[in-house]
Amino acid sequence: MNDWKEVANLEEIPRLGSRVVEVEDGTIALFRTSDDRVFALRDACPHKQGPLSQGIVAGHTVTCPLHNWKIDLESGEALAPDEGCTNVFPVKVEAGVVYLQV
């Protein structure tokens, strides 16, 4: 089991926005929703690898900037009728600090 790693203060991620973090095998996008939850997905849309971090966040979904696929932030799955899935990473917020497990 990997360790939790500190990645940012919650305030560093804009509400309804995202930040990216580089890890060994690629980029992870961290999203902050309007209810102040944080989600982490591999920063690549299952469709054509578009950078999800650059999309618009609404509810618990993000819309890919390249071709408007909507991805569920909790499951990483594309919303119907599109089909596909991107990796989800465990993330938690404690005392205003965001931790990521990679």
Added chain:
Amino acid sequence: MKERLVLVGNGMAGVRTLEELLKLSPDTYDITVFGAEPYPNYNRIMLSPVLAGEKTIDDIILNDREWYEEHGITLHTGDPVVEIDRVNRWVVSESGLEVPYDRLLLATGSDPFIIPVPGSDLPGVVGFRDIADVDAMLAAASQYRKAAVIGGGLLGLEAANGLMANGMEVTVVHLMDILMERQLDRTAAQMLKKSLEERGMKFLMEAQTAEVLGDAHVHGLKFADGSELEADLVVMAVGIRPSMELAQKAGIYCERGVVVNDTMQTYDPRIYAVGECVQHRGQTYGLVAPLFEQAKVAANHLARIGIARYEGSVTSTKLKVTGIDLFSAGDFNESEGDETLVLQDPARNVYKKLVVRDNRIKGAVMYGDTIDGTWYFQLLREGTDISDFRSTILFGQHDLGDAGHGDETRVAALSDDAEICGCNGVTKGQIVDAIQTQGLFTLDDVRAHTKASASCGSCTGLVEAILSSTVGEGYEAQPSKKPLCACTDHSHDEVIKAIQEHELKDMRTVMDFLEWKTPDGCATCRPALNYYLLANWPEEYHDDPQSRFINERAHGNIQKDGTYSVVPRMFGGLCTPSDLRAIAEVCEKYNVPEMKVTGGQRIDLFGVKKEDLPAMWKDLTDAGFVSGHAYGKAMRTVKTCAGKKWCRFGTQDSTGLGVKLEKLTWGSWMPHKFKLAVSGCPRNCAEATIKDFGVVCVDSGYELHVGGNGGIKVRVTDLLCKVDTEEEVLEYCGAFTQMYREEAHYLERTAPWVERVGLSYIKERIVDDEAERKALYERFKLGQKYAQIDPWKERAEGKDAYEFRPLKLSA
């Protein structure tokens, strides 16, 4: 305990109402459904293709039994309700089930009208209404050769076509002297008859059936004039009657159908009714599109939202016979005071007729080339004044549909592998297949499932035409009032009006005031709201970066590999050696892999990493550049030609005027991208007549042109007016721009906007009304005070730094 809802009638209208209800309020009711047929809900309008052997029953099931289970719905098929006890509030089924209800939904549909002549109950006489009828016809086709179809309407002709496809020799018997007299005029009906005859269909016109002949089985028809016709199968397709016996027996008020009010409620407030069984404002409907509108309304009230009203439908008709393009809508038989516009080309087998009164379309009939049917239908329903384009209206809406297809407008004749959507590579066959197997009825459905017309939208007309020719009369036209997105029921115009009239000045307030259905909106509405707020309240509203598409948030164009492109502004396309040197140095410093001269007379730098953007912008702004807004729904460029200073033909200083226009308008956010050009003489080297705002200089002054587009579908500008001085050019340009900024829908370019509101309306406000023009110009300049702050410079100085900097993991 949950309330109990019982649906009587397991057909398209009833089940659609349940679907709409479950979307709005999934847990309000325990739902029980009774259906007379032994099948789950299927797509009744696809019975014709099933009969013709193009589809199977399985293909046309809309909701399989798992769907009912998933939603906790109790389904009783093959068991019609025979009694409603309104006092004790329960229903009784044929098999003896008694189910209590709190709310009852009647969707009993209709029955085929069987002509009451002797012998009409003989074996071998069928209607054309359900799967059992189709089975009976298919069985007959395998056994017998000769069929008679009574009724030369939509249903009769589809039945006849299907039987012919099964190898039968078919005669259509029709009481009137023209086919489909309720949908077609004489000319179109004759063209239709001729092409059906060429396929081998026979017709007996003006024939009144007096008797069905036969003993144990039908063997022919006898007519009022004494003549006879041999037939082993008789299909009665003379019409349908609302099925209302059950309601009548229960004492619910009925006339020609079960009478409902605008909320789809019957005489008994606990009982709602939808579909073919109802009569609303004196009308009954036998087509699917109105039923779906009713379903939405009924669901809204069953879910206790209680705000929707059904106000009746205008319907259009399509014939689902493969290879025949035919369309009609509205009132197409002219009466006194109407004017008729006709285009007829016998060689191409094309006929179009529009009936017009007071410059508004009342009805349309088309044969052979129907691609513009949906457009005419929209103009009809919206009551659009057509005077601005009346002289060319019969040639069709050139902005729709045929990009990449030349003049190919006969959708039915296209082969299955014809590519319809060039952006996403979707063929006609894939679209038809998705429509049929997924049970799609709307343009939005087709877009979601196939992506056809979901990118640039230029094939929208073709996709709509395929949709309507595939599902025939079931095609659900785009509602005339289109909600901004799924988060709201309000249209763009309503949202704009609310923001202006109620002085709504931030996004939360707009969403709350207009009762947005989602907490944060979505990727469609947030950018639109952000724009409307910016355009209307430039002094008060603060731009919301998270409601901007990434290009406008990062102030560069995102490319397919996730890098960005950078385009510095070059006013009027002019530049100096030191400008070029500065750009060259920046490119070398940041390893820009590719440079390109753009069509807008500036230089595009491709392949820049997002983290590098602020530093690169700093170098560019230090050299005197500002952002070119090449990434935004914003003023892009002012293209110019050489002009009087150098060109021997030049009449005015086109480059100088171009620079002034660009200094006036740069930085302005728009509903969509916005391009200008200034040509120094009528040779028009700057291509000003395909720009949003174009100036063509002439010896005596300046011609101002608006609403051009060189993109998806080329549209040449309309001439707004001619002015004498540069000052006037600037004033008219600012006023036109501001009017577009205030009134157009987000993501609507000037070309469709000008067509939608009409050039005369724009002229009235900008050319004829000096006070209005000056007021618009002042508002534009006020907005520019806040807009002309270079976003690159701000970010080079540290604004929104988080946007460009990745986070780091710490141990």
